[in-house]
Amino acid sequence: MISPRNMLLATLLAMPVTSYAADIQSTLDHAADAVESDVIRWRRDFHQHPELGNREHRTAGIVANHLKSLGIEVTTGIAHTGVVGILKGAKPGPVVALRADMDALPVKEMTGLPFASTAVAEYGGKQVPVMHACGHDAHTAMLMGAASVLAAQRSELSGTVMFIFQPAEESPPPGEEGGAELMLEQGLFDTVKPDAVFGLHVGAGTSGTVTYRSGPAHAASDTFHITLKGRQSHGSMPWFGVDPVTLSGQVVLGLQTIASRRVNLMESPAVISVGTIRGGVRHNIIPSEVTLEGTIRSFYDHQRAAIHADVKQVVEHHAEAVGATADIDIQKGYPALINDRALIARMLPTIKQVVGETGANEGPMVFGSDDFSYFANETPGLFLWLGTTPPGEDPMKSEHNHSPYFDIDEPALSNGVKLLSHLAFVFLAERN
Numbered sequence: 368m369i370s371p372r373n374m375l376l377a378t379l380l381a382m383p384v385t386s387y388a389a390d391i392q393s394t395l396d397h398a399a400d401a402v403e404s405d406v407i408r409w410r411r412d413f414h415q416h417p418e419l420g421n422r423e424h425r426t427a428g429i430v431a432n433h434l435k436s437l438g439i440e441v442t443t444g445i446a447h448t449g450v451v452g453i454l455k456g457a458k459p460g461p462v463v464a465l466r467a468d469m470d471a472l473p474v475k476e477m478t479g480l481p482f483a484s485t486a487v488a489e490y491g492g493k494q495v496p497v498m499h500a501c502g503h504d505a506h507t508a509m510l511m512g513a514a515s516v517l518a519a520q521r522s523e524l525s526g527t528v529m530f531i532f533q534p535a536e537e538s539p540p541p542g543e544e545g546g547a548e549l550m551l552e553q554g555l556f557d558t559v560k561p562d563a564v565f566g567l568h569v570g571a572g573t574s575g576t577v578t579y580r581s582g583p584a585h586a587a588s589d590t591f592h593i594t595l596k597g598r599q600s601h602g603s604m605p606w607f608g609v610d611p612v613t614l615s616g617q618v619v620l621g622l623q624t625i626a627s628r629r630v631n632l633m634e635s636p637a638v639i640s641v642g643t644i645r646g647g648v649r650h651n652i653i654p655s656e657v658t659l660e661g662t663i664r665s666f667y668d669h670q671r672a673a674i675h676a677d678v679k680q681v682v683e684h685h686a687e688a689v690g691a692t693a694d695i696d697i698q699k700g701y702p703a704l705i706n707d708r709a710l711i712a713r714m715l716p717t718i719k720q721v722v723g724e725t726g727a728n729e730g731p732m733v734f735g736s737d738d739f740s741y742f743a744n745e746t747p748g749l750f751l752w753l754g755t756t757p758p759g760e761d762p763m764k765s766e767h768n769h770s771p772y773f774d775i776d777e778p779a780l781s782n783g784v785k786l787l788s789h790l791a792f793v794f795l796a797e798r799n
């Protein structure tokens with residue numbers, strides 16, 4: 368039996384679009400409103416059943432079934448668990464990609480929500496609790512909603528929409544490959560190359576509003592591992608050894624002078640943080656080695672290369688100054704995410720049509736990274752932040768992404784579905 372709600376939904380989804388202007392706006396908006404309860408239901412289901420990177424089997428299965436039910440051409444198993452849908456419009460035109468990430472984090476959920484996660488999974492050889500603490504449950508649900516909206520407008524679509532449901536954005540488990548980089552390596556854009564790619568991330572911000580950043584938006588994230596090698600000695604007679612512990616203190620301070628004294632802060636900020644220092648086994652033994660690990664965040668390639676060289680120079684010379692040696696290994700992580708300035712300028716009116724003139728604001732650069740950057744390095748990209756702080760809470764003081772208390776204001780998801788749908792439709796319709 369068809370319920371009145373489903374009849375309404377079917378009617379709204381089937382309404383043809385004749386032009387972008389008023390008709391399409393309201394048609395897409397009504398269709399997004401009609402799937403809102405589905406999107407919330409999907410989000411809660413994913414939230415209750417989170418899966419770590421490269422393990423998103425259940426999530427990917429639900430996504431693939433949904434896309435197939437809409438008549439979208441589906442490929443599964445890309446970069447382990449990735450799902451890609453191709454929706455061909457009735458009219459010729461360019462290709463636009465919409466991306467959502469599907470993975471959760473090894474975090475123990477403390478929200479107390481009725482659909483809170485109690486999931487555990489193996490990670491790095493240990494059993495860990497798992498939680499959608501970054502909101503990727505919402506991203507997946509919103510993109511499924513946008514697929515419903517856009518599939519119903521197939522006859523009016525001028526071109527192709529590629530739906531990318533990506534695994535392992537939070538980086539794959541240790542020793543594995545994954546994420547956006549692996550999807551591209553496996554040929555994601557080889558046969559169908561998008562002319563633009565759009566993505567959303569939920570987080571701190573007034574519920575339903577959009578923050579965008581033209582140009583560099585998210586930082587490149589690199590990791591360093593340093594081993595300082597001295598000579599072991601008795602703690603009471605340090606002159607018989609070479610002390611890597613005091614050296615490690617000098618190295619930490621020396622590294623701080625790179626960001627504060629050598630990076631051109633007029634051009635762009637950068638961050639270097641030491642996260643671990645390990646050395647020694649006993650209070651009265653000066654160890655032979657101390658290791659340090661940390662992260663480097665930067666926004667421009669030339670700045671990134673200069674910082675890497677500076678880290679090597681600072682560490683090696685501090686070590687040399689005390690008669691020690693140093694091994695330095697810098698692993699490149701995600702590249703900086705650069706939003707295409709022309710694409711933002713072109714799409715900003717569409718964004719403002721969805722969230723209102725005051726609902727879209729340019730924000731600062733963010734030192735967190737997102738591997739959407741790999742897609743945006745292949746084709747013009749636009750990554751937006753969707754505010755999901757519940758009303759009445761201060762976005763700056765609310766629980767941020769990766770917190771065990773992280774939660775989102777679900778009514779904001781409707782704007783996310785609208786944004787994805789409008790951006791894809793308008794990009795295709797306004798081809799030149």
Ligand SMILES: [Zn+2]
Nearest residue numbers: 501537768769
């Ligand atoms: Zn995250």
Ligand SMILES: [Zn+2]
Nearest residue numbers: 501503536568
């Ligand atoms: Zn995230």
